Amino acid sequence: MPHYHRSSFRTFILMMMALTLLVIGRLHATSNSRPPFNFTWPTKKASEVEGDLxxxxxxxxxxRQDDITCxxxxxxxxxxxxxxxxxxxDxxxxxxxxxxxxxxxxxxxDDCDKDTYGLEQAVAFIKGSISNIDDTEYKCLDGTVPDVRNKVIxxxxxASSSGTSIQxxxxxxxxxxxxxxxxxxxxELSNKQRFEYFTRTIPSDHHQVMAIVQMIRFLKWTYISILYEESTYG
Known part of the structure; x- marks a missing residue:
């Protein structure tokens, strides 16, 4: 290797080492200046009733509350x-x-009126189905199939809100x-191509809108104001 190549390579290595030490020093100083962060996972509670199904x-x-989970x-x-x-x-x-x-x-x-937290909670409903997939591959020492701890839902x-139900x-x-x-x-939940396993005991907002339109026509109103929100409900 030519002398000027070795010199350039050595200079590059020294610069990288100096930059690394500088970054480590700044991270160490930042971590020492901040108070320790104590995070406690929220306690997940459930209401359970024993049964065969x-x-x-x-x-x-x-x-819903933005600064805390619930x-x-x-x-x-x-x-x-x-x-x-x-x-x-009962x-x-x-x-x-x-x-x-x-x-x-x-x-x-509890979904706490949050679609993301409701989706996280709903994972508990599929654990029994996951643990029962190909359970015959696992055998106890006596040859029997082990009992599944997670109950099949x-x-x-x-859920209550449309956003959570969609998730x-x-x-x-x-x-x-x-x-x-x-x-x-x-x-949106009326689309059976996407939500073939979903049903509800309340009519869609589509029927509510049609009823409002019929009422406006019946009363012959000529001026109306509409308030809406940018969400799956509005």
Whole structure:
């Protein structure tokens, strides 16, 4: 190697070493100047009912709040939906037990009115389906198939908001888990090509719009104002 090539290469190495030491020194000084960051994962709570057939539930128990995971409790919205589902299960289980010999259970979670957090919570509904895939490949020492700890969710009730239902429906369809919403009214959810496992007990907003148009025509209004929001609901 020529002398000037060796000299240039040596200079380049020294410059890189000096730059690396400078960056490490700045990072060390920055880390020492900042107070220690203590992060605590939010405690995930669930309402569970034992049964032979388990239904998942995704309710808006807490309000949305941007600075923390979940805000205050919604006593008139999410709590009522939760208690309604639990009450229905309590009423129907004695009939099912005496007639067909099985009961319905529940695994109900809180989405805190956030579509991203609701999707994160919905992962719990597919764990049983994932753990049951090809479980015959694993055998115990005595040759038996091991018991699956995660319960298989047969269907999901919820979510409340259309945005959360859209996110969750995209996940549940991969495992062919049916989903029934009681409050999601977005017309987007009527697309059965995308949401073939989703249904709801509330009409689409499309029918609401048609009713408003018919009312305007009937009253012969000539001037109206419209307020809307840029979301899947608005």
């Amino acid at each position: 388990i239904l998942g539930g995704l309710m808006m128990i807490h309000e 805000g205050p409790v919604m006593p008139q919205g999410g709590i009522q939906a939760l208690e309604t589902m639990l009450f229905t299960i 009423q129907i289980n004695p009939i099912l037990s005496s007639t067909v010999g099985f009961t319905i259970g529940a695994h109900i979670l 047969s269907g999901v009730v919820g 969750v429906a995209n996940l549940l369809r991969l495992f062919k888990i049916p989903q029934v919403s009681f409050f999601s009214s977005s017309p």
